[in-house]
Amino acid sequence: MSASDSMLPNTATYPVICIDGPSGAGKGTVAWRLAQDLGYQLLDSGALYRIVGLKAHQLGLLEQSDNLDEDALEALTKSLDIHFSPSESLGRVDIIVNDELIGNEVRNETVGGYASQVAVFPKVRQALLALQQDMALRSGLVADGRDMGTVVFPNANVKVFLTASAEARADRRVLQLQNSGQHADKAEILANIQARDVRDEKRSTAPSKAANDALMIDSSALSAEAVYTEIKRYCQDKGICF
Numbered sequence: 001m002s003a004s005d006s007m008l009p010n011t012a013t014y015p016v017i018c019i020d021g022p023s024g025a026g027k028g029t030v031a032w033r034l035a036q037d038l039g040y041q042l043l044d045s046g047a048l049y050r051i052v053g054l055k056a057h058q059l060g061l062l063e064q065s066d067n068l069d070e071d072a073l074e075a076l077t078k079s080l081d082i083h084f085s086p087s088e089s090l091g092r093v094d095i096i097v098n099d100e101l102i103g104n105e106v107r108n109e110t111v112g113g114y115a116s117q118v119a120v121f122p123k124v125r126q127a128l129l130a131l132q133q134d135m136a137l138r139s140g141l142v143a144d145g146r147d148m149g150t151v152v153f154p155n156a157n158v159k160v161f162l163t164a165s166a167e168a169r170a171d172r173r174v175l176q177l178q179n180s181g182q183h184a185d186k187a188e189i190l191a192n193i194q195a196r197d198v199r200d201e202k203r204s205t206a207p208s209k210a211a212n213d214a215l216m217i218d219s220s221a222l223s224a225e226a227v228y229t230e231i232k233r234y235c236q237d238k239g240i241c242f
């Protein structure tokens with residue numbers, strides 16, 4: 001066993017389900033529902049990068065976007081004590097950072113952009129690795145992100161790569177904003193989605209991609225219910241639920 005193998009969580013003890021894919025493909029919804037259904041913890045790994053991105057922005061560390069200081073970002077990441085806790089609100093988990101409850105601002109598109117800026121750095125990713133892997137040592141886990149099945153939990157019991165066209169993802173986001181009474185500019189949203197996809201897929205460390213053994217699902221023309229049913233059936237086929 002190599003040194004890096006020995007750092008992997010023992011997935012034989014608790015099952016791990018990984019759901020990777022680009023933003024807006026519906027990962028969060030299906031991951032939350034599966035975690036509720038199976039009584040597993042939920043790891044929203046995007047929230048970790050969003051928090052680091054938001055704090056980095058607040059500290060002025062993202063100002064020189066073409067020349068960011070990886071060591072300063074690593075030090076910031078290591079200084080954050082991040083926990084997830086079950087939320088009263090349907091469809092989400094609460095995020096606590098240094099004893100402070102993080103609000104919804106972490107979920108907006110601007111912070112998604114900050115997250116993808118800091119996520120390119122190997123030292124930032126490394127600083128978040130143990131926190132993510134440790135979650136699988138305590139109970140079953142549904143992990144949602146970009147590199148769950150490829151890097152963080154390569155031995156996971158179930159791996160799914162959930163994608164959708166950029167157009168379909170932008171339409172969903174527009175609807176979501178309109179339903180919550182907010183202004184939505186589809187062209188701007190689509191451009192943001194495409195820019196984030198490129199940065200996440202082209203980075204050299206842990207790029208967003210499907211694991212070789214992942215089930216591929218394109219949700220462009222599927223309802224959330226249909227996606228959930230397909231993944232649940234796949235988990236049943238893999239023998240981790242009935």
Ligand code: C5P
Nearest residue numbers: 023045046047049115116119145146147
């Ligand atoms: O999934 P979410 O949109 O919240 O992720 C925000 C950003 O965090 C992504 O665009 C990506 O750059 C980064 N991320 C990542 N690896 C993960 C999860 C998110 O690099 N496992």
